[in-house]
Amino acid sequence: MRLKDRVAIVTGAASGIGKATAITFAREGASVMCADVNAEGAEAVARTIADTGGDAASVSVDVASEDDIQNMVAETVKRWGKLDVIYNNAGIALGNPVTQVLEEDWDRLIDINLKGVFLGCKHAIPEMMKSGGGAIVSTASVAGLMGSPYLSTYSASKGGVVLLTKALAVEWARFNIRVNCVCPGVIQTPILDPWIQSTAAAGAAPEEVWEQMGKGHPIGRVGQPEEVAKVVTFLASDDASFVTGVAMPVDGGLTAGSIPRGPFGEDL
Numbered sequence: 001m002r003l004k005d006r007v008a009i010v011t012g013a014a015s016g017i018g019k020a021t022a023i024t025f026a027r028e029g030a031s032v033m034c035a036d037v038n039a040e041g042a043e044a045v046a047r048t049i050a051d052t053g054g055d056a057a058s059v060s061v062d063v064a065s066e067d068d069i070q071n072m073v074a075e076t077v078k079r080w081g082k083l084d085v086i087y088n089n090a091g092i093a094l095g096n097p098v099t100q101v102l103e104e105d106w107d108r109l110i111d112i113n114l115k116g117v118f119l120g121c122k123h124a125i126p127e128m129m130k131s132g133g134g135a136i137v138s139t140a141s142v143a144g145l146m147g148s149p150y151l152s153t154y155s156a157s158k159g160g161v162v163l164l165t166k167a168l169a170v171e172w173a174r175f176n177i178r179v180n181c182v183c184p185g186v187i188q189t190p191i192l193d194p195w196i197q198s199t200a201a202a203g204a205a206p207e208e209v210w211e212q213m214g215k216g217h218p219i220g221r222v223g224q225p226e227e228v229a230k231v232v233t234f235l236a237s238d239d240a241s242f243v244t245g246v247a248m249p250v251d252g253g254l255t256a257g258s259i260p261r262g263p264f265g266e267d268l
């Protein structure tokens, strides 16, 4: 078991990548605090873990609130006596031309996707210091590594997570705290439901939309949350003991280069 006797917090644990990671962490031996603004969803995931023999609890948190983050860390330490791992994963998406982005939408997205990661790190690090070190993993995105139309707000937040990760990796390495992030490509989770629904309203079946999005990845399909969870688990574990400051794509080759085409632009 790669996380035996470790205590971990997962934010955004009620759904998608966070849910898959909370379950994987527990399967690898960690005690897991499932944290989410969707308190019922987080509780359900903690119950699922407990029902299958794992150790988990849940806490309601809005990652944009410093009080909530402090409470989340305090509840975790109160229950298990220490904190070894935090996975800052909670996030929201927004797809709009920049001319249509409302100031309040910009502020809310940056508060959750970027400030939420800052607050998680700020309050987890002092607890990790007490037990001699720890591992921080955050969820950035391929949108934090390259630009895409309509994703300017989201890209700004995720690009911020990538550089925050690198800065903190350098700042805390000598205290045995590793700081890394993952950069997923398109992963089949509810975060994309509004987009799937709007495309479906235009006549395409959801499966066709997922299939079409998959074609943008050299591997030829979208990813599943469990495929991100396994990489996060690696980065959180001692298997990654000499890995810090990386922004690891989990993207089916999306950021590796363009999809190979024949000499006339045809599919190969």
Ligand SMILES: NC(=O)c1ccc[n+]([C@@H]2O[C@H](COP(=O)([O-])OP(=O)(O)OC[C@H]3O[C@@H](n4cnc5c(N)ncnc54)[C@H](O)[C@@H]3O)[C@@H](O)[C@H]2O)c1
Pocket (backbone or CB within 6 Å): 011, 012, 013, 014, 015, 016, 017, 018, 035, 036, 037, 038, 041, 061, 062, 063, 064, 089, 090, 091, 092, 093, 112, 139, 140, 141, 142, 183, 184, 185, 186, 187, 188, 189, 190, 191, 192
């Ligand atoms: N699915 C993708 O294609 C994809 C790609 C790249 C990056 N990501 C990132 O992965 C992370 C997880 O997203 P997902 O795809 O699993 O989506 P998801 O919608 O399934 O899960 C996101 C979770 O975050 C929670 N959340 C939202 N706002 C919160 C807040 N203020 N405080 C606490 N919890 C909050 C939601 O309740 C939800 O449970 C996000 O940071 C997202 O930006 C997703």
